Amino acid sequence: MASIVERPKKTGVTYQVKWRQDGAWQTENFGNPDSAGQFKGLVEAHGNQWPHGWIRGKGFVEPDEHPDDAPFLAWAHRYVDRLTGVEARTKSDYKRDIDKHFAGLLHTGPDGVERRYGGLVHSLRDGSFNPATVCTVTEDDVQDWVRVQEEGIRDPHNPKEWLVRKASPKSIANRHGLLFCIFQAAVDAPQPLRVTNPCAKSKLPRTDDQTEEEMCFLEHDEYARISAELRAFDPKAADLCDFLVGTGLRWGEITALQARDVNKRRKTLSIQRAWRRQEDNTFAVGPPKTRKARRVLALSDSQMDLLRHHLLGCQPEGFIFRGRDGAAWRHSNFYNRKWKRALDEAIKKGLTKRPRLHDLRHTHVSWLIAANIPLPAIQVRLGHESITTTVDRYGHLVRALDGEITAAVEAAMPPAPRAGLHAVKAG
Template identity: 85%
Template sequence: MASIVERPKKGGDITYQVKWRQDGAWQTENFGGEGGAAQAEQFKGLVEAHGNRWPHGWIRGKGFVEPEKHPDDAPFLAWAHRYVDRLTGVTSRTKSDYHRDIDNHFAGLLHPGPDGVDRRYGGLVHTLRDGSFNPATVCTVTEDDVQDWVRVNEEGVRDPHHPGQWLIRKASPKSIRNWHGLMFCVFQAAVDAPQPLRVSNPCAKTKLPRTDDQIEEEMCFLEQDEYALIARELRVIDTHAADLCDFLVGTGLRWGEITALQVRDVNSRRKTISIQRAWKRQEDNTFAVGPPKTKKARRTLALSAGQMELLRHHMLGRRPEDWIFRGANGAAWRHSNFYNRKWKRALAEAIKKGLTKRPRLHDLRHTHVSWLIGANIPLPAIQVRLGHESITTTVDRYGHLVRALDGEITAAVEAAMVLPQPRNHLQRVV
């Protein structure tokens, strides 16, 4: 807790000194003249509100210092939307998602207060020197403002009038990092502009929540017998649906990739498939075939004899442009239809018969990786098979599963640490 100490001067004036301990050291700020007592009391409240630390933006002996404004300063939201509109090399759907994130997570939420006046909760705002808030502009946002935005999304905002309800729900670390990445790019555009609006990016030093503790919660890895429970129920419901899932878990393909496979993508002689296209959600929420997710997602996968036999069964009598895995009417499967009509039903039956997990369809891709790692397949080879753009992605997502090599690693370490025995100089050389 901070305290206020009155320090009389020889001339009769009084200086009001605010004192508190920060990181084990005493900190002080002085206030004098007319209104000094009230100013000290107000500053004491600010210190305590900031966890007994210097208030954001306060310079000792000077008070709150605001950054200088650029003559072309613009509202942050307008600048962010302008930035997205000018992006090239991205799909219209991606732009639509960026615009949605700006409106939903950067603008905040208007909600009526107890006096009936709308107040904004969350969103990126700028804290003024008196502790009040102003709408964020490109030039005024500080590192502290960005950190405050992170904290609000990490902790959420409860509805003050309805206990137990949320105005803004807590966001996952992964979501916060994704939104922060977009925010970083928006501010960097202001730094890199031909006539820069800022000299630095306020997102550059943000301390973001960790995501590594949530990897295992977001992914579900199935053992072979656990997947067999689901596959058995799928075969009762629809053998074609069971074949699709077998191929998913056996190749690690993404849903948008496997449902876009065509007969012409199969090389029967080499026993391979070529990933050349994937389904993409469009701005109007429809789907269209486009290029895979990344450049390295264009890849060729080797298949087992059993997988080739499965494909031959589905390609029989089909034209080169026909989908390999498709619904009863010949159209490609849609994720929602397959999930609700096939996967969800099979999963419910498998749970009744002892399955203790509730995997998503995408978890078949994660399961494929876990089986490869269990067979000592190196991560770089897995990266190529999955179509990850960077080995970092593969390591970050699946590196914690690499335990099968523990025995080989410890044996190698022990062998390296064994020192050679000293030669006995009295030993006769034969």
């Protein structure tokens, strides 16, 4: 905590704010107690650190212009253009996020004045702001951007409409991650434009608060209801969903499966490719999502029987799961024509959940965890690059081993002394 010390001088009393920062005493002097009190509050609000932008003995001073400073948006696009090992579609998505979420929204109100909302800007001491540049953006500017992403901005002339819609914690974390990388490139440049990354200390909304809301886990009987409705009007669609929930494959992986990926003798399935969205918004078959997404899955006898039925008359490069025209299913077509229809019927008959197709992957994991399958094995089966991803998403489901855990703890602990009994020394 900071303190204020009065120091009498010939010219009057000086009010010194004093605090410890990283083990060393820091001080700043003021001519009146009100200014000292305000500064003391700023120091404490910054975790007993010098307030960002404050120069000792001068106050808040705008940073000097760097000779190589550049508009933030131009630098951000330059950063994306120079990325290597990144697909064109991914670069296009990055640039879309930069233009949409960092540049903000231009909106013309009823007064005919065009204003910008929600973008990353550099706030000045007088309450106004300037367009963001690589060098002028501060930690407070980034935190203000995070707050707007979290709270959104309503149209002042039509409160029922949003100018900037609220973003989920996960979306904010993803966008902030891109922002961090853009500024870090300025820090790591051969001739650095910045000394620190203004995103380094940002406080982001907690993403785990929405884990259970975003995922839908089906019990066996709940999925059976949906599968029965699917099978009633399209058995092939039901087979595809049964295989999804039985393997945990991603939609882009299962619809890219080809006959040559099945090893009938070993009863395995090789995941070698997936559908990927291209820069022009079309889809093409390419490598899986990550390096570890290339994997081999062991299949049960019933799953092999299902595949044999679909492999009849299929060429080695032919898709295993396909529509009537022999082409691979597209997610939107399958969802609207098959999944939604079956789901609506199941809900009419008592189903209380409305899962997405991707929730079949989550359901697969929940069934494995209920059967005491270890998370590292689940990580490999799902093709997660890191065990951290598996634990973060599904660790809260690991309750089946509670009995074994408490029994192990009980066995390891020394027996507690009984009430009323005392140790007696042998004579």
